[in-house]
Amino acid sequence: MWQEGMNRSQTMALSQVLFDSIGPRLTNSDRYNAGQDWLVKTYGAWGISARKERWGTWSSWKRGPTHLDLIAPRVRSLEAMMLAWSPGTEGRDIEGDVVLLPDARTPEDFSGAAGALRGKFVLISPPNPSCRMPAQWTEFGQPGAATRIDSLRAKWDTSYSMRMDAGGNRYVWPKQAGVAGVISTYWSRYPGIDKVFGSAKQQVPTVDVTCEDYNLLFRLAEQHQGPRLRLNATADFLGEQPVANVIAEIKGSTSPNEYIVLSAHYDSWDGGSGATDNGTGTITMLEALRILKKFYPNPRRTIIVGHWGGEEQGLNGSRAFVEDHPEVVKGVYAGWNQDNGTGRVVNMGPGPFVAATDRLISYLLEMPSDITGWIKISGVSAPAGGGTDNASFQCAQAPVYGLGALGWDYSWTTWHTNRDTYDKVVPEDLKNNATLVAMLTYLADKDPSPLSHQAADTVTSSQGQRVAVRFNCPKAVRSTAASSR
Structure with missing residues (x-):
């Protein structure tokens, strides 16, 4: 043997x-x-x-290609992948502006803000203050740098957790609001590496974008610099x-x-x-x-x-x-x-x-x-x-x-x-x-x-x-x- x-x-x-x-x-x-x-x-x-x-x-479910491009304010093909069991775009390009998840603290506040999401791509994950490995900040950063990064990450995690709670069921409100798609990231603490999951309960195109490109979208949206995306994603549901x-x-x-x-x-x-x-x-x-x-x-x-x-x-x-x-x-x-x-x-x-x-x-x-x-x-x-x-x-x-x-x-x-x-x-x-x-x-x-x-x-x-x-x-x-x- x-x-x-x-x-x-x-x-x-x-x-x-x-x-x-x-x-x-x-x-x-x-x-x-x-x-x-x-x-x-x-x-x-x-x-x-x-x-x-x-x-x-x-x-x-059968996965097809995912193509996600930033088309304004500049052009860049993004590293992105549709989540498992996500609906696709039915063979056509979908374009829409990029917006942040509403900064709401109650379901009523979220419902009031949801009307502005129609036809938009919504960023539902907190940004990462850095896509460098945490170990690099510890090894190479000046005194206090790693602590600053950790503090920012905790701040955004808390904020987005509250926003998601206010929105309620993450698989329901995007459909009700008529969003073009949902954009998320699940960074795995190494450059370019994301965890990619999915759920059969998703009702709109849902795409993971790697840390670096997600942060780019977030900064552009946060600074009101007009980010716009084009998505073409193929998925076949076989029952x-x-x-x-x-x-x-x-x-x-x-x-x-x-x-x-x-x-x-x-x-x-x-x-x-x-x-x-x-x-x-x-x-x-x-x-x-x-x-x-x-x-x-x-x-x-x-x-x-x-x-x-x-x-x-x-x-x-x-x-x-x-x-x-x-x-x-x-x-x-x-x-x-x-x-x-x-x-x-x-x-x-x-x-x-x-x-x-x-x-x-x-x-x-x-x-x-x-x-x-x-x-x-x-x-x-x-x-x-x-x-x-x-x-x-x-x-x-x-x-x-x-x-x-x-x-x-x-x-x-x-x-x-x-x-x-x-x-x-x-x-x-x-x-x-x-x-x-x-x-x-x-x-x-x-x-x-x-x-x-x-x-x-x-x-x-x-x-x-x-x-x-x-x-x-x-x-x-x-x-x-x-x-x-």
Whole structure:
């Protein structure tokens, strides 16, 4: 397995197809469905059974080009991207003046000012006083400079929070006011990097503009210098359509009703290519099962890979699987979930499961130190929260463990950003993780210890207090209409 995973790895070839050719995988978009078909076909070529398993319905949306130009008082093409599920401009150019969000403190004040917004592009985000990294102000700024920037940012954040509160539902008032479009920014603390989200509740063209260009628009509007925009954005709404997970499986030979679960969400936001969130997790599990099929094709226990959909909308795919397959949940022997970037795994934890610590340590001791030398094992803790898909299993008392990756500045550079692309993948770390998961799965399958879901009654909180362990599984949201997001 070591030789196959580290010297004959297919991780980067698989990544190139998924991230470059298929691209981002917004839940139930055309690219999401194309990627799922590719996963099923890829597994099939390796002789592995895989299927698309429906868990609900979701709004199907297809992204087209976004072009946003400043046309007055000068001409400049802006770095901009329509948010996910935004309406487009129906194949035509829309022009309009740029205005600030009304400086209102009450709904009545906002309503009175909204009439002036008709046909305008409204800037709904606070400006950033600087698009330089905060660390540069700390390192290079004169005394007090970083504090000045922080103070200005806090001032604008507070002001715009109050304005947005006065406006009420951010998806309703733009339509009622008849705005040409909504312009926002979600700066990620690095030049040119924005987080790009979206909601099916948007009713007017909604566009993210990077920090530098957004600030330009803000200054021009604030100084009454006549900024005017032209937008052409294409989006196709394909209706509420069935939405699925991809489940791959190697059936167990002697204990088929016990399961080892390889878990990673497959969906992504679509500002970039979804490479490190969570394409690398997807590739880790895909490659791990390829290695296992080649060198361990007849496991004792059933091995399942769950490529979950709808994670970004609330872990919906994995939660639905847990609800729909109580027999799998009951029989989970062990599992691994990876969803925090391209870095090599450096920590693991047993969650609330009291028997897991010794098992995990014993598995790592069987592996080459080239892989395990990075890894620390944390202590027994409360069940995972709602951040990623092992939470869907742990809340049901099924021992699927989180694999924590080395950061590589994930939170600011790639997580949900317009720069989450193939070139951010760290090849050495990705093949390390796939090999690790293959070996963990092999060792868990060979483990003669009986299945155990025994959990601690109490754990130590972050405040140092002993608190009771509670298990509570939120229900999967199985349609766009039922979602609050």
